[in-house]
């Protein structure tokens with residue numbers, strides 16, 4: 384480079400200035416219209432091109448220049464560009480004058496301070512000139528709207544606190560406590576026998592909380608093998624393992640961020656993981672497996688169990704510190720036998736639901752049948768009541784279910800007051816289940832694979848054991864000599880069994 388050349392920086396500076404000037408002139412001369420506003424958003428200048436839009440905007444030049452731009456150009460973002468200093472290079476502006484392809488740039492003085500903004504109308508009627516692009520844009524927009532609606536629908540809580548049927552003092556107290564808990568962000572603990580509505584109430588608490596529009600994520604701890612629980616909770620960093628999880632996986636804590644995490648069957652949590660869960664609850668921080676990285680999360684925990692956690696603490700199988708952390712706001716759900724006053728309302732609501740789901744007509748229950756139902760022990764609580772009603776409805780076309788229709792379904796149910804029940808005409812005779820086993824596909828056995836036939840036998844055995852145990856899944860697994868995780872796996876494969884259990 385010759386020694387006499389001026390320093391490069393000066394040259395570059397001049398070139399940039401020239402470029403800026405000619406770019407502005409190019410823009411201004413090719414654009415359909417140009418406007419300049421000052422730092423107070425007031426229109427200080429418009430060109431001839433822009434004047435053409437004034438009638439469509441409903442203004443004459445005299446009452447346009449000098450006004451705040453947002454007062455005379457609906458939906459403009461010029462003010463935002465002035466305030467933020469960030470240009471909006473291309474945008475679609477729509478108002479009563481039409482749709483325009485526009486560009487907006489901040490204007491700065493020598494010191495770099497924002498003194499206003501310049502706006503160009505690059506194209507009017509872009510809907511004709513840019514038809515393919517706009518068409519694609521509106522199609523994508525429509526798809527996005529539809530997807531958003533679907534997500535909102537999927538996330539909409541399935542139950543509210545009002546779905547917890549019952550007006551007995553015990554039921555009202557549960558609902559009162561649930562509403563109070565919903566107002567807070569504290570951990571809630573739902574305690575109660577199997578089938579008393581813990582999961583339903585967890586949904587209800589979420590729906591009544593400020594987190595209702597955010598995800599509700601459930602983990603059934605009993606259903607996940609111990610070795611996979613940590614990954615299920617906290618996620619796995621990409622590359623932590625080879626194989627299926629190579630890409631990494633979000634944990635349930637992360638999926639529930641901003642919303643509610645429902646920890647079902649918390650009493651089944653292995654001790655080793657309890658301390659990690661406690662830390663996550665206390666710090667609201669998680670460490671995905673293999674990541675060496677701490678992530679903050681914001682989740683409210685609702686935990687549930689049918690086990691006696693306090694006794695488990697004494698026995699050393701549940702950490703005391705975790706128990707105290709969870710037990711801040713315990714809600715005890717009464718067993719059905721403790722709130723028989725609600726039986727009629729429950730029968731009515733469950734019958735309607737059964738009818739809706741099965742497509743069969745709704746049945747009512749005669750007073751005698753109701754009295755019979757009230758004498759049962761209901762170890763499986765509302766789930767068992769539901770199954771009993773469902774089976775009785777399947778056995779007859781009668782619209783009113785009489786006591787005799789319940790003899791079959793309740794064969795496996797202990798009578799809570801044998802002294803009285805045994806002397807009445809509506810004795811429940813323990814009989815082999817009369818309801819037919821799940822219908823086998825009408826295919827000759829030899830044509831079905833061995834795996835199919837084995838699965839069918841499993842299905843029948845599980846259905847039977849669930850009935851024997853009033854829907855109690857822990858007892859069912861024990862009776863069948865299978866792990867709880869394996870049972871939940873089958874129930875996930877055959878969801879109708881769980882409904883019917």
Ligand SMILES: Nc1ncnc2c1ncn2[C@@H]1O[C@H](COP(=O)(O)OP(=O)(O)OP(=O)(O)O)[C@@H](O)[C@H]1O
Nearest residue numbers: 546547548576577578579580581582583689765766
């Ligand atoms: N108060 C209630 N009103 C209406 N339906 C209820 C009520 N309680 C429970 N149910 C119904 O009973 C069934 C069992 O309820 P849910 O699954 O919430 O019980 P759970 O306490 O979580 O049982 P488990 O401990 O076995 O998991 C569901 O079909 C639920 O809709």
Ligand SMILES: [Mg+2]
Nearest residue numbers: 581582647687
């Ligand atoms: Mg449950």
